[in-house]
Amino acid sequence: MATYRQVGRLLGISARLSRPLVGSGYQSAGFHWPSHNTGVSDRWPQNPHWVVPGRTMFVQTQDTPNPNSLKFLPGRAVLESGTMNFDSPRDAHCSPLVRQLFRIDGVKGVLLGPDFITISKSDANMEWKVIKPDVFATIMDFFTSGLPVVNEDSQPSVDTAPSDDDDEVVAMIKELLDTRIRPTVQEDGGDVLYRGFEDGIVKLKLQGSCTSCPSSIVTLKSGIQNMLQFYVPEVESVEQVKDEEEEVAQA
Structure with a gap:
């Protein structure tokens, strides 16, 4: 190990x-x-x-x-x-x-x-x-x-939280994202959100400093993809997904 x-x-x-x-x-x-x-x-x-x-x-x-x-x-x-x-x-x-x-x-x-x-x-x-x-x-x-940063009824994203519907592979991917990958990305002022796993492809959304960053592809392929493949052989690749508004803004 x-x-x-x-x-x-x-x-x-x-x-x-x-x-x-x-x-x-x-x-x-x-x-x-x-x-x-x-x-x-x-x-x-x-x-x-x-x-x-x-x-x-x-x-x-x-x-x-x-x-x-x-x-x-x-x-x-x-x-x-x-x-x-x-x-x-x-x-x-x-x-x-x-x-x-x-x-x-x-x-x-x-x-x-x-x-x-x-x-x-x-x-x-x-x-x-x-x-x-x-x-x-x-x-x-x-x-x-003394004002609150966010309203009491607003909560941060919990996309990597365990779910009863997760199989063993998805659970492992989420755990790695939450405990190993996201803290490192957040240290550089960004974040990574889990958006799904299908046909060996992990779909992630980049946020903060990772958005439109010149090195975002390197982060995905040389960093995140390598780590996930190291622990989860079922992972074939990692792809970035974007919201419609984000694609329009970068067009």
Whole structure:
């Protein structure tokens, strides 16, 4: 049986799992300030050094393999578990935070994770230094407002949850996705959703930084497919599936 280190090499994750929080690929907001109101604002504060005791936070950013997506780390829980993806403002009815983020010029998509927020920009030519200040301000103001990130009746995706209808092969695929693959992909600001298994083909949907990422095919074939085939011989290949809206947007 393969060791965890061998599996890590299949996905090329050994180095990433050991990298420190502060270092290559990470940047901080460059200041340390709290919100000075109880509402949610997408405007830059007049005095970024103004501090109220007990209401400070520090947001960091992490580069992702996709140059059009950036991972923001607020230093506190975002979701209790899982991820929630938002491709447009009309999808954000269940999240006050995401609605505020979509008001920022240049924001195309938002992915919420357990402890991160991935922002995807609409224009590859727009520099992150133009978008980041508004994102920093919105995240900080929101978390100090005390509002819930998502409404109580909204739940993250549970597509990899076990089902009574799953056979042994599907159950193994879901377990590998949930315990080995998704945590690694989420570390890079993305996520992978299970969409079915038929005739030896595992169908997956990519989200967050994985969407339209130049290395997404490499991730699917050299990473995810290799691991699934290593443990589940019945898997012949892995294919990406897209929603109709996603295909239209990328056309």
